[in-house]
Amino acid sequence: AQSVTQLDSHVSVSEGTPVLLRCNYSSSYSPSLFWYVQHPNKGLQLLLKYTSAATLVKGINGFEAEFKKSETSFHLTKPSAHMSDAAEYFCVVSDNVGNEKLTFGTGTRLTIIP
Amino acid sequence: EAQVTQNPRYLITVTGKKLTVTCSQNMNHEYMSWYRQDPGLGLRQIYYSMNVEVTDKGDVPEGYKVSRKEKRNFPLILESPSPNQTSLYFCASSPQRGVIAKNIQYFGAGTRLSVL
Numbered sequence: 001a002q003s004v005t006q007l008d009s010h011v012s013v014s015e016g017t018p019v020l021l022r023c024n025y026s027s028s029y030s031p032s033l034f035w036y037v038q039h040p041n042k043g044l045q046l047l048l049k050y051t052s053a054a055t056l057v058k059g060i061n062g063f064e065a066e067f068k069k070s071e072t073s074f075h076l077t078k079p080s081a082h083m084s085d086a087a088e089y090f091c092v093v094s095d096n097v098g099n100e101k102l103t104f105g106t107g108t109r110l111t112i113i114p
Numbered sequence: 115e116a117q118v119t120q121n122p123r124y125l126i127t128v129t130g131k132k133l134t135v136t137c138s139q140n141m142n143h144e145y146m147s148w149y150r151q152d153p154g155l156g157l158r159q160i161y162y163s164m165n166v167e168v169t170d171k172g173d174v175p176e177g178y179k180v181s182r183k184e185k186r187n188f189p190l191i192l193e194s195p196s197p198n199q200t201s202l203y204f205c206a207s208s209p210q211r212g213v214i215a216k217n218i219q220y221f222g223a224g225t226r227l228s229v230l
Contacts, residue, residue, distance in 0.1 A: 009154075034218075036221075042223060042224075043118075043204060043221040043222055043223040043224055044157075044204065044206075044221040045221075046218055046219075049218060090156060090157070101159055101162070101172070102157075102159070102219060104149075104156035104157040104158070105156055106154055106155060106156040107156055
């Protein structure tokens with residue numbers, strides 16, 4: 001069984017300050033982990049993925065995430081927020097077995113304050 | 115351009131009137147899936163398909179049907195829609211299992227359905 005918990009439903013940061021979106025996961029196997037972003041009225045776009053290679057994963061638009069097995073976490077960070085980062089972010093886990101289903105977190109809405 | 119195309123993007127209908135939401139991908143992906151997105155619940159899988167003529171239930175299949183007669187198309191069918199099926203629906207596709215890029219799913223732009 002697999003699950004994912006996004007610890008904050010809403011995060012607000014000022015433009016130019018760091019972003020931290022928190023995600024904890026549960027998985028019976030060695031998981032794959034993803035962050036997807038959804039801009040208003042748009043589909044989901046892959047930001048980055050972890051699939052058992054390097055634990056620090058770099059994605060698009062300056063985002064990165066670190067896989068920490070001991071903490072079962074996969075937090076998303078960015079050093080300096082930009083107005084265009086305002087969106088909803090989903091942390092996603094897959095057990096890599098069976099139908100390789102993706103299990104989505106409930107999402108974190110990121111607001112950027114000018 | 116590689117893409118997943120859903121139609122329609124917006125749909126308002128009445129209870130009991132059968133409808134179909136189409137999904138087509140041009141990436142020759144074997145795996146396709148349907149999700150619904152509801153506030154505070156994230157995305158939940160409705161049905162998925164590993165390949166042509168192979169479909170299976172996801173987490174919330176009740177009230178939905180799918181078919182996979184061709185590799186590129188994966189329509190979602192609501193035989194008798196009800197108000198609790200009002201939601202935002204996403205189709206997604208993914209390359210074959212076991213590929214390095216496994217589990218990366220490419221999403222359509224979504225279909226917003228309202229059932230009155």
